[in-house]
Amino acid sequence: MGFDRRGFLAGATAATAAAASAPATAATLAGTVTLPMENGTRPLVAFPQKRPLIVLSPRPPLLETPFAVFDEGVLTPNDAFYVRWHLSGIPQTVDGAAHRIRIHGRVKRPLSLSVDDLRTKFAPVSIVAVNQCSGNSRGLFAPRVPGGQWDNGAMGNARWTGVRLTDVLAKAGLEDGARQIRFHGLERPVLPTTPPFVKALSLDDVTDHGDILIAYEMNGAPLPLLNGYPVRLVVPGWFATYWMKMLVDIEAIDTVDDNFWMKTAYRIPQTPGNTVKPTDTGYPTVPINRLAVRSFITSVADGGMLHAGAHTLRGIAFDGGSGIAAVDVSTDGGSSWRPARLGEDYGSYSFRRWEFDLHATTGKHYVLACRARATSGEIQTAMPVWNPGGYLRNVIETYRVTVS
Amino acid sequence: MSARSFHLALVALAIPLLGAAAATVTVHAPADTVRYKPGPGVDLAVTNCTTCHSAAYVYTQPPLTRAQWTAEVNKMKAAYGAPIDAAAISGIVDYLMTQNGKE
Numbered sequence: 408m409g410f411d412r413r414g415f416l417a418g419a420t421a422a423t424a425a426a427a428s429a430p431a432t433a434a435t436l437a438g439t440v441t442l443p444m445e446n447g448t449r450p451l452v453a454f455p456q457k458r459p460l461i462v463l464s465p466r467p468p469l470l471e472t473p474f475a476v477f478d479e480g481v482l483t484p485n486d487a488f489y490v491r492w493h494l495s496g497i498p499q500t501v502d503g504a505a506h507r508i509r510i511h512g513r514v515k516r517p518l519s520l521s522v523d524d525l526r527t528k529f530a531p532v533s534i535v536a537v538n539q540c541s542g543n544s545r546g547l548f549a550p551r552v553p554g555g556q557w558d559n560g561a562m563g564n565a566r567w568t569g570v571r572l573t574d575v576l577a578k579a580g581l582e583d584g585a586r587q588i589r590f591h592g593l594e595r596p597v598l599p600t601t602p603p604f605v606k607a608l609s610l611d612d613v614t615d616h617g618d619i620l621i622a623y624e625m626n627g628a629p630l631p632l633l634n635g636y637p638v639r640l641v642v643p644g645w646f647a648t649y650w651m652k653m654l655v656d657i658e659a660i661d662t663v664d665d666n667f668w669m670k671t672a673y674r675i676p677q678t679p680g681n682t683v684k685p686t687d688t689g690y691p692t693v694p695i696n697r698l699a700v701r702s703f704i705t706s707v708a709d710g711g712m713l714h715a716g717a718h719t720l721r722g723i724a725f726d727g728g729s730g731i732a733a734v735d736v737s738t739d740g741g742s743s744w745r746p747a748r749l750g751e752d753y754g755s756y757s758f759r760r761w762e763f764d765l766h767a768t769t770g771k772h773y774v775l776a777c778r779a780r781a782t783s784g785e786i787q788t789a790m791p792v793w794n795p796g797g798y799l800r801n802v803i804e805t806y807r808v809t810v811s
Numbered sequence: 812m813s814a815r816s817f818h819l820a821l822v823a824l825a826i827p828l829l830g831a832a833a834a835t836v837t838v839h840a841p842a843d844t845v846r847y848k849p850g851p852g853v854d855l856a857v858t859n860c861t862t863c864h865s866a867a868y869v870y871t872q873p874p875l876t877r878a879q880w881t882a883e884v885n886k887m888k889a890a891y892g893a894p895i896d897a898a899a900i901s902g903i904v905d906y907l908m909t910q911n912g913k914e
Contacts, residue, residue, distance in 0.1 A: 435841075445873050446911065455838030466843040466865040495863055499840065504833040522833055551873035553883060597863050600892025632838045667890055 440473070442558040443709070444546040456631040458486045463555055467492035468633060472560040477723055478705035481750070481758050482535070483563035485626055490633045491540050491561060491647070493604045493668075496595030501653065503629070503637040508621070512589075512658035515580035522623050522637050529570035529578075534618055536643035536756035537564045537725045538650055541673055541695050545797030550685060552797040559703065559804075564725070564758040567641040569622035572613060575657070581610070584661040588613050590640055593653035606649050607664035608642070612696075618643050618756070621654060643756035644728025646695050646798075648673050669694055675798050682792045697727030699801035700787055702734055702761075702779035709806040715769040722747070722777050723758040729783035730755030736763040740774035740805060741789060747777070755782070767810040775806040845870070852906030859895045859903055860887070874913035880904045 437451040437459035451459040454468060463469035470490040476483060503522055510518040520528075540561035545554050555561075576588070589607040596603060613619060620641040623629070630636045635652025642649045648668075664670075674692035675681045681699075683690055702724035707713060724731045730752070735744035750760035767773070780786040791802040845866040847856045860866070875883070881904050887893040888900070895903070 446871055449871070452841055454840060462867070463871055464865045464867040465841060465845065466867075468840060500835060500837040502835045504835070546873075553872055553875060553879060556871045556873065596892075598892055598894070600894070601863070602890070602892070629834070629836075632836050636836050637833075671890060 442546060442556075444556060444558070445551070446556070447546065447558070454490070454633060456486060456633065457490070458484075460487070460489070461558075461560065463557065467495045467497060469555055470633070471557055472563060474558070474560050474703075474705070474708065476560075477703065477758075478721060481723075481753055481760050482565055482626055485565070485628060485631050485634070488538075488563040488565065488625075488631070488634055489540065489561050491555070492594055492633075492652075494594050494596045494601065496597050498593050498653065499632070501593070501632060501636055506637050506655070508638065508654055508657060510575060510579045510657045510659075513582040513585040513661050514576075514659050515582060516578070518575070518579050520575070525570050525575075525621060525623055525638065529574050531568060532571055532618075532620060533566055533568040534620060534641065534643055534756060535564065535566045535753040536641060537562060537698065537758060538641075538647045539698055541646040541648050541798050542796075544800040547800060548793060548797050549791070550793075552795055554797050564723075565625045566627065567620055567622040567643075568624035568627070569620040569638065569641065571617070572619040572621055572640070572657075573617060575621060576613070576659070579659075581659055585610055585659040586662060587660050587664055589656075589658045589660050589664050590649070590651040590654060591656035591658075592635070592639075592651045593655050602667040604668055605664070605666050606651060607660070607666075607669055608649060609663075610659075616642070616644075644697055644726075646673075646698060648695065673796070673798075675796065676794050680792060681794060681799050683794055685793065685795070695796075695798055698725065699792075699799050700724070700726035700731075700779050700781040700783075700785045701801045702731075702777045702787065703804055704775060704777055704806050707775070707806060707808055709804075709808075711806070711808050713765075713767040713773075713808050713810050715767050715810050718765045718767055720747075720763040720765055720775070722761050722763075724761060724777070724779035725756075725758050726779070726781035726783065726785060728756050729781045729785070731759040731779055732782045733780045734759075734761045735778045735780075737776040737778070738765060738773050741776050741778075741803065744778065769810055771810050773808050773810070775808060776803050778803050843867075847906075848910060850906060850909050852902045852909075855899050855902045856906050859893065859899060863887075863891065863893065869907060869911055872911055874911050875907075876913055877904060877908055880907040880912060883907075 453459045461471035472489045476487045543561035546556035587607045622641045640651040677691040704722040706721035734747040747761040747763040888895045
């Protein structure tokens with residue numbers, strides 16, 4: 408399999424061979440943004456197949472979606488979709504025709520599937536689902552925690568098309584001893600001593616879920632390379648750490664995977680609300696899993712201005728797969744709440760857009776807030792979660808706006 | 812546009828997309844131009860921290876305490892397998908404290 412990892416490694420430049428499909432992109436600074444956190448100034452740069460995004464790191468690429476994008480529509484455009492890799496050994500050339508996904512381990516019939524096999528030998532399925540980084544909003548934790556310092560834009564919502572993982576596993580035929588399904592992509596460590604990025608899901612979770620896809624399309628187009636071309640795992644309702652990019656290996660194992668990325672990293676406290684105090688130690692932890700319910704206003708930013716008169720506030724809400732039952736909006740910092748109108752339903756894993764009518768009075772200051780309730784009954788609260796990994800932020804967001 | 816011609820337009824759009832699905836895609840990432848700033852111990856940071864990740868990983872953190880930076884460097888060595896000489900750790904931490912530390 409031919410691929411070239413040089414470009415994301417140290418010392419690489421954009422001056423190597425010519426691009427075949429995506430034009431080479433020089434590191435052109437399209438501006439800077441300052442996120443609401445200490446050390447929050449970031450460059451805006453257009454990476455290949457991407458519009459200018461907020462660069463948390465160029466190597467490996469960690470690119471955040473500017474939040475205003477979420478006001479443009481329910482689906483996040485591919486060229487605006489955030490990017491997060493763990494390791495700098497990322498192929499810069501991927502041959503989609505030569506790519507094979509190996510299905511092996513505790514299976515009766517090991518398989519090697521091309522993208523064309525996925526398209527022609529299995530029933531296609533399309534699901535609109537939120538992909539949210541486990542560390543989304545980590546930079547807003549108080550007290551701050553080390554890690555990737557994202558604002559709220561390490562998420563996106565896309566229509567993913569592919570085949571059901573359970574259909575592929577059924578074709579391979581799981582053996583009785585299979586306990587977990589382990590996934591590996593083409594992302595590789597720079598050093599042989601670094602643990603390869605491998606993630607696993609329990610067979611029970613895979614079977615109960617039913618909607619996990621091996622996706623070859625994102626919003627009706629091939630995935631951008633930086634989002635996992637040619638195929639990635641899609642685990643609707645679950646954090647993106649499981650959505651393996653450039654999926655190349657699916658292994659049924661008869662143990663519980665204990666690699667670094669499952670056993671040590673991406674763990675959340677197994678405590679009420681998954682929250683602890685900074686001084687707490689010794690509590691049990693579990694691998695991060697489902698998204699917590701969240702909502703945001705998208706039509707005005709915190710610190711923004713409204714002109715006097717009639718407004719329709721717009722926003723989004725989502726949860727871990729039960730769907731959004733209601734969104735309430737407050738214009739007085741959470742003292743009183745009124746229901747928002749929910750927009751079109753794209754399915755229970757999708758962003759749900761909402762609208763709320765507001766008459767803004769000249770000279771007045773508003774503290775806007777939005778609160779989503781999921782069909783599961785889970786509801787956002789005013790008390791922020793805290794844990795040392797900086798995971799699962801879902802506090803009621805507030806937006807201070809003034810009227811011109 | 813009639814419903815029929817809209818349908819045809821979609822089909823025409825789908826053909827190049829299907830072709831592209833099996834294509835070879837090559838991209839060229841912008842160069843990493845973030846550099847460790849001059850200061851005592853900068854050579855230790857360049858030598859030990861550049862292979863795997865951008866210096867942006869340091870400068871985008873919130874200011875960290877000495878204990879936090881020490882934990883980060885130890886994590887790079889123990890969990891991520893960075894070949895950092897044990898004798899170099901305190902010098903790396905000293906440098907990180909000058910760059911983005913808090914007492």
